[in-house]
Amino acid sequence: MYTPIRLPKLLMPREGIDLSKWAVIACDQYTSQPDYWNNADTIVGDAPSTLRLTLPEVYLEQPDVKERTAKIQDAMQRYQQDGTLTEYEPGMMLVERTTKSGTRRGVVLSFDLEAYDYQAGSQSLIRPTEKTVVERIPPRLAVREGASLELPHIMLLIDDPDRKVIEPLFADKDAFRKAYDTDLMLDGGHLSGWFVPEGKETAALIERLNGLADSETFNKKYGLTGEHAVLPYAVGDGNHSMATAKANWERIKQDLSEEERQDHPARFVLAEVVNIHDDSLEIEGIHRVLFHIHPREVFQAADEFFRLHGGMAYCGDPKSAPSTNVQSFPCMFHGEQVTLCIVDSPWALPVATLQNFLDDFLEKNPKSHIDYIHGADVVRELSQDARNMGFLLPDPAKEDLFRGVILDGVLPRKTFSMGEAQEKRYYMEARKIVK
Structure with missing residues (x-):
C-alpha cells in the first residue's frame, strides 16, 4: 500500500544552544508589525537562530529582499558546516506546545509532495483547506530555490474524533529521548519534543495513519458511497509554504531520471501532524x-x-x-x-x-x-x-471542515481562524533538501 509518509533525518541544534533564541515563530505572522520582528532580532542577537534561516514575510516587499535571501542561504550552509546543526537518524518527533489555549500534541514527519495538489478540484491524499493564492508562491520560491535546508511551519490535520492515532504515543512519551524543552520568545508559550527513532513505534503510527486512507472506513465516517476520493490529510496551516515546496519540486524533477526522483530529498516536506479534535485547537468563524x-x-x-x-x-x-x-x-x-x-x-x-x-x-x-x-x-x-x-458566521464544527473540503473542494478564503498569532508553529526542526 502506498503511503505518503516518510521518516525524516531531522537536523537539530547541537547541545548547548539557547533554544529560546533558536526557535522563532512562522515567517507569515505579524506581517504588518515590523516591531515584532525587530524585537525578535534584538532577542536573538548573535546567537544561532532559525531567524537567520527563514525570511519573515514582512520583508518580502522590501528592496533588500535579495540580499536577505542570500544571507539566509549562506547561514544554512554555515550552520551545517560549523556543527550548529546535527543530523539525527531516521525517526519522528513528538511535539507538545503549551499556549493559553492548552497543550497541543503533534508528530513531525516527512510527506511526499507527489501526494499533494493545491489545484481546484484536487483529489490528492493531501489537500489544502483554503484556496491557494498562486501569486504568493514566486517570492517564496525565490528563497527556497537556493536553499539547502527547509524549516516549514506546515500543520497537517487529521480527523480522528476517537483520538486513536496520535494520542497513544504521548502516554509513553517519557520512554523516548527528550530532544528539547524550552520557553518560546515573545509570548509563544512552551515547546517540548521527544525523538522516536525508526522502530516498532514509528511503524505502528504509520499503520494507524494509513488507516485514515482506507476507503471503507472513510466512506462510513462521512456517510459517503464511494464517489469521493479519500482525504486523510488537510493542510490546516502553512499551505503556501507547502505549495512553494511543491513548486520547487516540480522545477527540480524535470531534470531527474525516474529513479532519481524516487528518493530525492526535495520531493518531501516536513510537517507536524495534529488531530483536529485536539482540545487546544480552537476553530473560530470569521x-x-x-x-x-x-x-x-x-x-x-x-x-x-x-x-x-x-x-x-x-x-x-x-x-x-x-x-x-x-x-x-x-x-x-x-x-x-x-x-x-x-x-x-x-x-x-x-x-x-x-x-x-x-x-x-x-x-x-x-x-x-x-x-x-x-x-x-x-x-x-x-x-x-x-x-x-x-x-x-457560526464557528465551524471541527468535523465539518473535512466534510466541507471533501464535498465542496477547497474552502473559501477566510473560512476559519485556528488559534492566535503567537500560537502558530515555531521553527525548531530542519531537514536537508539537496543531495
Missing part, C-alpha cells in the same frame, strides 16, 4: 462586512443568485423554510438585525454558501468592498453605518 452598499441591493442580489443555483433566499425565521436544507445568517445594517435564510444551497458549509454569493455580488458591484472580521462586536459597530452590512 465574519464578513460589506461596505458601500444598500441592503435592498444585497437582498435582491441574493434572491437572484440562489434562484440561479437551484435554491432561494429570504429574510425571516429559518423554521418557516419550505425545506429542511436551510442555512441562516444573522445580518446587520443601520442598527437593525435580520436573519438571511438560504434554502437548498448547493454548498455544504454555510461559509461556502455565503462567500460564493458575496464573491458574485462584489464582481457585479465594484463600488463595494469586503472585510473579514474577528469578533461580533466589531461587526455590529461597523454595521451602524447605513452604507455597510455585516454577516455573522
